[in-house]
Amino acid sequence: MSDRSPLVRGMRDLYAEELASIRIVESVFRDTLESYGYELIRLPTMERTALFSRGIGESTDAVSKEMFTLDDETESLSLRPEGTASCVRAVIDANLYRGNQPKLWYVGSMFRHERPQLGRYREFFQVGAEAFGFNGPDVDTELIRIVQDVWERLDVTNEITLEINSLGNTASRLRHRDALVDYFEGCRDDLDEDSQRRLEINPLRILDSKNERTQEIVERAPNMSDYLDDESRRHFDEFQERLARLGIHATVNHRLVRGLDYYTHGVFEWNTARLGAQKQVGGGGRYDGLCELLGGAPCPAAGFAIGVDRVALLRKEIGLKTPASTPDVYVLALSDEEEEYALQVASQLRETSSFGVRVHQGxxxxxxxxxxxxxxxxxxxxxxxxxxAADNQVSIKWLRINREQVTVPVTDLPTTLLTSN
RNA sequence: GUGGAUGUAGCUCAGUGGUAGAGCCCCGGAUUGUGGUUCCGGCUGUCGAGGGUUCAAAUCCCUUCAUCCACCCCA
Structure with a gap:
């Protein structure tokens, strides 16, 4: 084994059914997003490390301990751990939002240096969408509706639950944060180690601690909803009303805080009970301050990101089959003498039809x-x-249905096949 | 990153110190112009890798790599 070079940890070769099921998920997202008028943007895999540390947040795990970073001669570069920061940078760079309200979507590899598990890889795939320039919760609602449409089309609606929360605007968030810090300081010694550390760097994150003792403390912690100012409250109320009008069921979870720093107002997560610890299949929310934070003109924005691998795994888990792609037609000469003729038949069929035609070799x-x-x-x-071969004919044998084999002139081939099924 | 389990044929696995196995798959034949069923025959391995103990190691010990599970984190 020493002269082989095995697969790098957390990376995968994708083929056959596994690839097919990932492609199904991606293509349903593509079709759905394009049907809502979202435009594809292709973003680079690598950015300056500073973009992520500023945009996502220095204190987040994704940035502080999970990035693949390499030092170029003059600057530090990192493989992207998510897509939003790049997307915002691109919009700012090209000034796409001047006098415009771009709705963009992307798909591609993201990288996080974590210990791999089923549904958690060091290179994984996300589909995401971002809408720039809209203040109201109408866009937030549309984003969720798009994803719900996709769940419908992928037959996973019953397996996925939606949770929402509001983090409020910056002012509300800060007041809540202060109240939280006050509260947790009062019982600091009863918190678990991680949470004590978070108290300094990111107190909101204590709210979704899984430590039992900490959870008891969190039960009585100040609720975000009590700190929302009028603007934030109106925003969240309207968000919920709009979802209800669309018949989309969402559970309000006051402890839902997103792991990335840039979120404001409505945030949301899609979870499934089928994937163990890798239960989150997607998430998103509003990030009104991010454009400005990254050096652009202020611009309200909202978006979501979906873990394509996890959705594909979920479909597999509930028994949905996605066959790998196969040729439609297999052309075989019965002996070497007819192979030349078989090749001609095959290329003729490729020209006159859209069948995938494979020729026997070997x-x-x-x-x-x-x-x-x-x-x-x-x-x-x-x-x-x-x-x-002598008569310019071919014999057609249906391999998957019960139908009698026929022999037809080559010229009749496309029509005979098209009417066959 | 922490703790734990696992790693033997292409696949699923049995084998706990003494000649590496089974089923499926694959190949050939029965059927010399027709697959998928059946019957007969056959092939398939650096026992994850490296080192150690032993007359002898898939089996015991050490190291390492990978996967999985939980934590952590997130998608």
Missing amino acids: GGKAKARMRAADRSGASIALIIGAQE
Whole structure:
């Protein structure tokens, strides 16, 4: 094994069913997002480390201990741990939001240096969408509706629950934060170690601690909802009303705080009970201050990110099959003599139809050739023996349905196949 | 990053110190122009890697790598 170079930890080769199921998820997101008028943006995989530490937050785990960082000659670069910071940077760089309200979506690899597990990889795939320039909760609601549409189309609606919360605007958030710090300081010694540390750097995060003792303390902690000012409260109320009008069920979870620092107002998470500790399949919210924080003109914005791998795993978990792609037609000569003719038939069929046509290679006896046709997954075998080659014909054998084999002139092939099914 | 479990054929696994196994898969034949069923025959391994103990190691010990589970974190 020493001269082999094995797969890097947390990385995967994707093929066959696993790849097919990831592609299904991505393509449903693509179709749905485009049907809502969102435009694809392709973002770089690497950015300056500073973009993430400023945009996502120095104190977040994603930035402080999970980034793949490399030092270039003059600056520190990192593989992106998420997509929002890049997207905002791109919008600022090209000034896309001047006199405009761009709605963008992206898909691609994200990287986090964590200990891998099923559903948690060091390179994983996210689909995300971001809408810039809209203040109201109408956009927030649309984002959620888009994702709910996708769950519908992927047949996972019943497996996924939506939780929402409001972090309020900056002023509300700060007042709540102060109240939290006061409260937790009073019982500091009863908190678990992690939470004590968070008290200094990110007190909000104590709220979603899983430590039992800490949770008891959190039960009585000041609620964000009591600190929302009028603007924040109106925003959140309208958000909930709009969701209700669409018939989207969302549970308010006052302890839902997002792991990344940039969120304000409405935040949301999609969870599933099927994936153990990797239960979160997506999340998002509003981040009105981020554009300004990253050096652009102030601009309200909201977005979501979905873990494509986890949605694909969830579908597998509940028994939804996604067959790998297979050829439609398998062309085989019965012996070497007819192979030239078989090649001609195949290329003619490719030109005159949109079938995926695979030609038998590697020789073998008729039995072996037929077996290869079967194994390829093709639904139709085009069989060419000496007789067919001499008469400019082919024999059509349906491999997956009960239908009698027929022999037709090559010129009739496309029409016969199209009416076959 | 912390704790734990696991790693033997392409796959699922049995094998706890004494000649590396089973089922499935694959290949060939029965059926010399027809797959998927059946029957017969056959192939398949650096026992994750490196080191140690022993007459002898898949088995015991150490190290290491990977996967999985929980924590952590998030998607």
